[in-house]
Amino acid sequence: MPPKKAATTRRTRRTKKPGVTIPDAIRLMTEEHGPFANEPRLDPAHELTFTILSQHTSDRNSERAFRSLMERFGTLEAVAAADVDAIEEAISGGGLAKIKAPRIKTVLNRILELNDGSLDLTFLAEMPMDEARAWLRQLPGIGPKSAGIILSFSLGMPAMAVDTHIFRVSQRLGIIGPKVNADKAHEVLEAAMAPEDVYPFHAAFITHGRKVCKAQRPLCGACVVNYGCPSRDEKAMQEMAEAAAAVANDSADSDRPDGQAPGRRRRGGKSATPTPVPHTQVVKELQP
Numbered sequence: 001m002p003p004k005k006a007a008t009t010r011r012t013r014r015t016k017k018p019g020v021t022i023p024d025a026i027r028l029m030t031e032e033h034g035p036f037a038n039e040p041r042l043d044p045a046h047e048l049t050f051t052i053l054s055q056h057t058s059d060r061n062s063e064r065a066f067r068s069l070m071e072r073f074g075t076l077e078a079v080a081a082a083d084v085d086a087i088e089e090a091i092s093g094g095g096l097a098k099i100k101a102p103r104i105k106t107v108l109n110r111i112l113e114l115n116d117g118s119l120d121l122t123f124l125a126e127m128p129m130d131e132a133r134a135w136l137r138q139l140p141g142i143g144p145k146s147a148g149i150i151l152s153f154s155l156g157m158p159a160m161a162v163d164t165h166i167f168r169v170s171q172r173l174g175i176i177g178p179k180v181n182a183d184k185a186h187e188v189l190e191a192a193m194a195p196e197d198v199y200p201f202h203a204a205f206i207t208h209g210r211k212v213c214k215a216q217r218p219l220c221g222a223c224v225v226n227y228g229c230p231s232r233d234e235k236a237m238q239e240m241a242e243a244a245a246a247v248a249n250d251s252a253d254s255d256r257p258d259g260q261a262p263g264r265r266r267r268g269g270k271s272a273t274p275t276p277v278p279h280t281q282v283v284k285e286l287q288p
């Protein structure tokens with residue numbers, strides 16, 4: 001009699017379930033990295049221009065390009081009227097100038113067409129958020145992230161702007177599923193939290209992504225939400241636990257009364273100066 005065939009075991013797919021709630025994640029990350037500055041930004045048309053310059057470019061380069069553009073032309077109306085070649089030359093320090101110069105000119109001129117010859121977009125703040133977003137999305141090259149940046153940072157509306165850090169941390173924590181793309185993530189995340197949590201979430205997650213949940217080597221052992229993270233790196237957790245145990249054994253020699261590993265910031269030890277979120281920092285420097 002042939003041996004019984006082993007029962008085929010179905011490979012169970014590891015689904016990521018968030019073990020940490022969004023409010024808890026915001027609170028813990030803010031305790032760790034905050035408080036965060038929430039400062040006024042550029043007006044919407046300048047913010048929009050800056051946003052185009054920052055696409056696929058480092059903060060430093062986009063800042064340089066924006067500064068150079070405004071020094072050269074003085075006003076956005078002058079940029080709208082300028083030759084593409086001249087715009088390209090002015091922003092050449094920022095990268096992708098060949099693509100961004102015509103895009104900036106086209107967008108500014110489209111705003112002038114749609115808005116009775118004015119680049120003042122503050123009227124968007126009076127509209128329901130979905131309509132304001134749709135108005136911006138009709139502009140060429142303005143996707144959900146750019147629209148979210150303008151609505152949120154420039155107009156103070158509770159719009160989500162999902163950058164690469166926020167997307168990565170949200171996905172690793174299981175707050176958005178593996179099939180949700182970056183565009184869709186805006187909707188999913190906005191629907192997942194109260195409007196008043198949108199900015200705190202943005203500030204907390206972008207900073208956490210930059211400092212701890214890095215793209216290549218996330219520092220899971222030092223992560224304040226590792227207890228509920230389905231993507232945590234168990235090896236890193238183990239190494240951190242061993243390092244902490246070694247320090248605890250040496251505590252007689254330690255000058256840290258809380259027994260924490262050296263270099264680890266004490267939780268709740270808030271600094272007096274609010275931490276600027278990256279975008280705030282850049283734009284603040286650009287303001288006259």
Ligand code: SF4
Pocket residue numbers: 169172173212213214218219220221223224225226229230231232233
């Ligand atoms: S535990 Fe690791 S993967 Fe999860 S959020 Fe923290 S740093 Fe990112």
